[in-house]
Amino acid sequence: MTRCRLCGSEAMASVVDLGATPPCESFLAAGQLDKPEPAYPLHLRVCTDCWLAQIPPLITPEETFSEYAYFSSYSTSWVEHARTFVTDAVQRLGLGTDAFVVEVASNDGYLLKHVVDRGIRCLGIEPSVNVGATARDAGVPTLTEFLSPDTGSAVRAEHGPADLVVANNVYAHIPDVVGFTQGLRALVADDGWVSIEVQHLLTLIEENQYDTIYHEHFQYYTVASAIRALASGGLSLVDVELLPTHGGSIRLWARPAEVAGEPTARVAEVLDREKAAGLQELSGYTEFSARVAKVRRDLLRFLIDAAERGETVVGYGAPGKGNTLLNHCGIRPDLLAYTVDRNPYKHGRFTPGTRIPILSPDRIAADKPDYVLVLPWNLRAELVEQLSFVHDWGGRLVFPIPELSIVEVKA
Known part of the structure; x- marks a missing residue:
């Protein structure tokens, strides 16, 4: 990206580079698993003239x-x-x-x-x-x-x-x-x-x-x-x-x-809060990439340790944001057996890039996993209540953002 899409400036600074991922809503049917899957760079930059953060328009609406x-x-x-x-x-x-x-x-x-x-x-x-x-x-x-x-x-x-x-x-x-x-x-x-x-x-x-x-x-x-x-x-x-x-x-x-x-x-x-956070100068963006890397390391360390202990981890939700996280962390079914979603449109499909199966939510109660990784972390209050039944077998919830958090839910 060489020019800001809002003001036309060429003064673009890197914020975080997440590598290349498939489009986050391009869920795969079983028949697509042996076919090539396109991936596109995911690199956030900010315009230092108008301060609009943006990625290149590599896919069309x-x-x-x-x-x-x-x-x-x-x-x-x-x-x-x-x-x-x-x-x-x-x-x-x-x-x-x-x-x-x-x-x-x-x-x-x-x-x-x-x-x-x-x-x-x-x-x-x-x-x-x-x-x-x-x-x-x-x-x-x-x-x-x-x-x-x-x-x-x-x-x-x-x-x-x-x-x-x-x-x-x-x-x-x-x-x-x-x-x-x-x-x-x-x-x-x-x-x-x-x-x-x-x-x-x-x-x-x-x-x-x-x-x-x-x-x-x-x-x-x-x-x-x-x-x-x-x-x-x-x-x-x-x-x-x-x-x-x-x-x-x-x-x-x-x-x-x-x-x-x-x-x-x-x-x-709010403008004063943004200015105090340094978002109208590069200082507000320089540490973000390092903090992103820590989220990745902490989540991978947890999943690898759980696998080595023989504990089962499954996902809850298949949101777009979850696919950015899964791809950036390189999480595959060996670390996350499957995820579930309330949307029946996604059942029987697989997450883009990482190929993790998406199942019906009732699978969690049937399998009684040790941990449930909550991918739509923004619905934390709603989902802690919805998933309170995992307490019945001593299961726990895991939230990856803003930092790794393991929650023992109450029945």
Whole structure:
């Protein structure tokens, strides 16, 4: 990568190089195990002019999202997070039954179903054919498209301007930051609101969350770099909320620049935190690579020691982040016999690169392993409760991020 995709600068500095991995959602069917599997470099750099952290666009969104393995509704806590957001947004913005809400990357309708339940007109824009079909089956109107300025203008012409545009966990997934932001501006009413949730680079760095670096995530935002990105499409940041989701996210409240006004005090507070952490100078990034290497060593040491003691370790979950971790650590079925997932779409498949079988969750109770390695560590509270049954045979949970943690769960 020679130029920043946001500001065009050539001043790019290395943050961490994770080698080469397959795309994190390219789960393998049994018939693919003897075929070649493409892998792409996974090297995070930061622009020292606008401070947008980014990886090269080596795969296209079309390759990733035309058919997608991730369904949001399989996370109980994420559905509840969406319900709470809708309740709060309706109150905050005074949205009535005459309002219009659009969600970009609406997945299986996990959020908009709460809007439908309130009798508010809405539309999802979801590029994945299979996931969008699930949303429509659930009664959520869904357009199968990628957002671009043209798509935004077409939706506005047909349905009218949106009082609220929601873009949760998609602002990192698009290589054309400027075009996508222009699409958001085309959708939103001239006096409307845009709400964006995206992982916060501050917590990614501070909490060693390097497994959230994967090819679907083209960039990683601070509030400072998000302000630059929003401005590229004619939007201004009005407010920010710090969220616990995905290990630490930011919710950006933006409006068309003409009506935005002054940002809240919370914006200045978060900007000050980012500056104090050194994220607007190279000093904030220089130690990250060494801390990533320690996560790898600690996890491998635990797995190797467990194997030599004859203890069994299996995984829980098959998230995209887990595949970054497994590939970077070089973990194969000799160290992790299998992993399980609530999503039946993944059952009978294998993790990309590492070829670890993905089974149904009931396999854990049947096999009674000594340890369960939790790959979606960001759902720790939810999964400690869900997996409390491993206590019945003295099993323990293992969390690899931000540092290796072995937990004895209570029944």
